[in-house]
Amino acid sequence: MNRALLALAALIAGQTAQAASAERPACIRPHDMRTLIRIALPDAVDALADRCRRALPDDAFLPNEGSGLAQRFRHEAPVDPARARAAIEAATGQDLSDFASNDTMLTIARGFVDDQIGRRVPLSDCRSIDDMMQFAGALPADAVAEAILAAIEVAGPEQTKGLAICRPKEDGADR
Numbered sequence: 109m110n111r112a113l114l115a116l117a118a119l120i121a122g123q124t125a126q127a128a129s130a131e132r133p134a135c136i137r138p139h140d141m142r143t144l145i146r147i148a149l150p151d152a153v154d155a156l157a158d159r160c161r162r163a164l165p166d167d168a169f170l171p172n173e174g175s176g177l178a179q180r181f182r183h184e185a186p187v188d189p190a191r192a193r194a195a196i197e198a199a200t201g202q203d204l205s206d207f208a209s210n211d212t213m214l215t216i217a218r219g220f221v222d223d224q225i226g227r228r229v230p231l232s233d234c235r236s237i238d239d240m241m242q243f244a245g246a247l248p249a250d251a252v253a254e255a256i257l258a259a260i261e262v263a264g265p266e267q268t269k270g271l272a273i274c275r276p277k278e279d280g281a282d283r
Contacts, residue, residue: 149252151219164235169238189209
């Protein structure tokens, strides 16, 4: 699997979960991971467009279409702030009910994604990321979130800095 895709998938999905890695559960339920991905996806696209702008040619996808793609993903897959809080709490293993409002939690999570991409995505990966985002641009936001979830599941925790998706129970998937 493409190293840039795995890195991007882990970065998008794992930012809020990694914030409290010492106390987070051994795995994150697929439903919660989907929510975390949907929280991060539009902001990750915006941050990648900003980060990669100087490393890409003028006609590249992200510098020209990244902002529009991020807006489309925001519109197509809005995240309920209460559901976002529940997913963040499940992923971190912490009760954050006294920390901030649901909307504030969502804003903090989104800001964290932007910061992490700005600091961690190597400029040398920008061409591959640009290609992936161009392909993603042809898909609905939920399909992109599912692709990222699948990439994390296939890669496994050894390739995604310990990020693991809980296996569905025998009596039915937690999806």
